[in-house]
Amino acid sequence: MTMKAPAIPTAPKSIPLIGHLVPLIRDPLAFLRSLPTHGDLVQIRLGTSKVIVLCDPELTRQVLHDDRTFDKGGPLIDRAREVLGNGLATCPHSEHRRQRRLAQPAFHPTRFHGYANAMVPCIDEVIGSWWDGRTVDVPAEMLKITSRGLMATLLSGAISASALGPLVDDGAAIIKGLYRRMLMLPPLDRLPTSGNRAYKHAHSRLSQTVERLAAERRTGADEGDLLSALLAARDPENNGQGLSDAEITDTIITFIIASTETGAATLTWALHLLAQHPEIEHRLHAEVDSVLAGRLPTYSDIPRLELVGRIITETLRLYPPGWFFTRTVNTDTRLGGHSIPAGATMLYSAYLIHHRENVYANPAKFDPDRWDPERNTQPPRHAFIPFGGGARKCIGDTFGTIEATLALAAIASRWRLAPLPGQNVRPPLGGVLWPRQLRMRVEARPNATESTARQ
Numbered sequence: 001m002t003m004k005a006p007a008i009p010t011a012p013k014s015i016p017l018i019g020h021l022v023p024l025i026r027d028p029l030a031f032l033r034s035l036p037t038h039g040d041l042v043q044i045r046l047g048t049s050k051v052i053v054l055c056d057p058e059l060t061r062q063v064l065h066d067d068r069t070f071d072k073g074g075p076l077i078d079r080a081r082e083v084l085g086n087g088l089a090t091c092p093h094s095e096h097r098r099q100r101r102l103a104q105p106a107f108h109p110t111r112f113h114g115y116a117n118a119m120v121p122c123i124d125e126v127i128g129s130w131w132d133g134r135t136v137d138v139p140a141e142m143l144k145i146t147s148r149g150l151m152a153t154l155l156s157g158a159i160s161a162s163a164l165g166p167l168v169d170d171g172a173a174i175i176k177g178l179y180r181r182m183l184m185l186p187p188l189d190r191l192p193t194s195g196n197r198a199y200k201h202a203h204s205r206l207s208q209t210v211e212r213l214a215a216e217r218r219t220g221a222d223e224g225d226l227l228s229a230l231l232a233a234r235d236p237e238n239n240g241q242g243l244s245d246a247e248i249t250d251t252i253i254t255f256i257i258a259s260t261e262t263g264a265a266t267l268t269w270a271l272h273l274l275a276q277h278p279e280i281e282h283r284l285h286a287e288v289d290s291v292l293a294g295r296l297p298t299y300s301d302i303p304r305l306e307l308v309g310r311i312i313t314e315t316l317r318l319y320p321p322g323w324f325f326t327r328t329v330n331t332d333t334r335l336g337g338h339s340i341p342a343g344a345t346m347l348y349s350a351y352l353i354h355h356r357e358n359v360y361a362n363p364a365k366f367d368p369d370r371w372d373p374e375r376n377t378q379p380p381r382h383a384f385i386p387f388g389g390g391a392r393k394c395i396g397d398t399f400g401t402i403e404a405t406l407a408l409a410a411i412a413s414r415w416r417l418a419p420l421p422g423q424n425v426r427p428p429l430g431g432v433l434w435p436r437q438l439r440m441r442v443e444a445r446p447n448a449t450e451s452t453a454r455q
């Protein structure tokens with residue numbers, strides 16, 4: 001006799017038609033943190049859709065590593081497909097391995113040195129425009145760093161600054177729209193509201209620009225950038241075929257959407273956390289002064305920027321920019337003793353797992369030293385998932401970490417960012433977890449060199 005699997009508990013306070021929208025809007029992070037008290041798997045309602053939330057690191061690992069059963073899908077991905085087509089981040093399992101093989105050479109370790117060389121001038125350009133006493137909008141400045149950095153590495157800077165601005169704005173409008181549309185009842189997304197119009201315009205403008213840029217480069221020389229690697233890639237398991245024009249466009253739009261806000265969010269949170277923890281900021285300044293002595297960082301400095309690395313890691317733990325993603329279940333299966341029917345939607349959240357008290361001691365505390373190998377307090381590998389895991393793990397994890405490390409080191413070497421009173425840093429509900437506004441005062445550090453700390 002087979003035992004009947006226990007039902008998956010539902011989180012309290014669901015309201016008909018809107019589900020758990022109220023706690024999700026009021027305080028999405030507190031809502032997520034509350035879920036493990038109900039079980040390792042907990043059902044919630046996102047608008048009209050039922051979603052099973054993974055509250056346990058081991059079950060999350062099992063789901064991420066079985067991407068045949070737990071395929072890309074669910075409300076967020078369905079909406080993302082409207083924009084990213086069947087690109088690398090959104091394509092189903094059946095197409096994924098071929099696309100990943102073709103995109104992977106662009107992230108080969110031998111290329112990182114060149115990418116870092118292209119990123120540093122972009123970082124310098126942004127932070128070199130600051131001056132002592134200036135108040136800066138930190139998310140906007142960090143977005144300049146990551147978007148210029150991406151364009152420099154993706155397109156060898158072959159796009160003018162005036163064309164870049166609208167491209168980045170379109171990417172941001174799409175991310176914002178994606179999240180709102182995921183929570184909407186389907187007919188509402190067709191209404192001609194200003195939000196829906198902005199989303200559609202942003203999408204069509206971005207596609208047209210990217211198609212034009214890719215077409216120009218198809219006939220051009222190898223520039224050693226990400227786009228060249230994508231255009232040159234050939235799949236030995238598929239008669240040496242490369243990515244189609246449509247796949248190249250989808251992949252580039254995916255890179256823009258997947259990398260700019262995530263990277264900017266990491267840096268914004270890191271600067272905010274440092275301002276709240278002067279003792280760690282002080283140690284950071286000592287490290288960058290000793291390693292860089294006032295000059296700009298390079299790729300080969302990264303191993304010696306140990307504390308910078310730990311600050312980035314701890315920031316990604318406390319505030320993982322991609323705070324949740326969904327999967328769709330392809331066949332009836334079992335997980336953690338429960339039956340999961342085909343067609344169910346699963347949600348995993350790095351934020352939720354990173355705040356589990358049974359995994360991280362004092363999870364709310366910003367403690368970069370928990371990552372010090374000598375402290376022996378590192379969590380199991382699968383409990384740190386800011387880049388996801390398994391075959392669908394972020395392809396840009398190293399790229400993103402290198403950029404964040406170089407940018408934070410360059411900023412800390414030259415400037416201190418002081419908090420302003422009365423700032424509300426609670427992140428609004430959105431596809432990327434970050435405060436949209438954070439104003440801080442720039443203070444020059446005594447050892448800043450003239451060449452880079454320009455007035």
Ligand code: HEM
Binds near residue numbers: 088258263396
């Ligand atoms: C701090 C920066 C970044 C964070 C936190 C981040 C986070 C993530 C996460 C969590 C996933 C997995 C999503 C899922 O499981 O459904 C992912 C996938 C992906 N990311 Fe990133 N990402 C970052 C930077 C980048 C960069 C720099 C690029 C490219 C230039 C990139 C491109 C992608 C792509 C293409 C995927 C889909 C991979 C696949 O399905 O094979 N990301 N990212």
